[in-house]
Amino acid sequence: MGVPLVADPRVLSGVVAITGAGGALGGAVARRLVGAGYKALLLDIDRGKERLAGLTAELGARAHAYTGDFEKGDTWTGAISECKAALGGAPTHAVLIAGGWAGGSPVHEGKSSDAWASMMRANADTAHLALSHLLPAMVENKGGSVVVIGSRAVERPWTSAGSAAYAASKAAVVALAQAVAQETLAHGVRVNAVLPSTLDTPANRAGMPDADPAAWVSLESAAGVIEFLLSDDARDITGAAIPLYGRA
Secondary structure, X not given: OOOOOOOOOOXXXXXXXXXXXXXXXXXXXXXXXXXXXXXXXXXXXXXXXXXXXXXXXXXHHHEEEEEOOOOOHHHHHHHHHHHHHHHOOOOOEEEEOOOOOOOOOOHHHOOOXXXXXXXXXXXXXXXXXXXXXXXXXXXXXXXXXXXXXXXXXXXXXXXXXXXXXXXXXXXXXXXXXXXXXXXXXXXXXXXXXXEEOOEXXXXXXXXXXXXXXXXXXXXXXXXXXXXXXXXXXXXXXXXXXXXXXXXX
């Protein structure tokens, strides 16, 4: 069944860029936002092309997919150019989901340098590059809203013992978002973060078969909070880091 394309009158119309759109959370967010009246630029790495094709077919003409290496500025330039042609303008909103997780080993064992480099690249560096390409049009137009995906590990880093690089990279993402929120405040652009614990995804269920997924954060709940933060109902919220812990 397709997504109803009747715009929610509470939501400002616009184009939302969603990184990591081929993933479980990205797909849930895309469905929610297109159903609320947004057009969606669905972004993912090349190996997510097939998943994005299926999601785009489901969402119809209000969605456009673009895949590539989003650790490169040229990819962002191409994506935004295609967005203007396909959806009528540059993104006015964004949800930055893309990133990664890696465990590794305790720092004192001296084996964590590879995990550190990969986590900083996948999480902090990509968020910085995305913001540097998405924000100029929003600032020029004096309006926009961005939500970045952090982690509960930002506020509870001790829960990431053995994966310190991940916790540090997500903390960097949230600190970046909060600093940028102040930089863009006078320009009418809002930037917020959400801090999920464990999300109820097929991958997490497969990886933790003995856990109780009822205690995790549902994709629908996370997508709903993100929709709210993007919307004009949250016009007075910027620089926030919203906990999404469920009962985990």
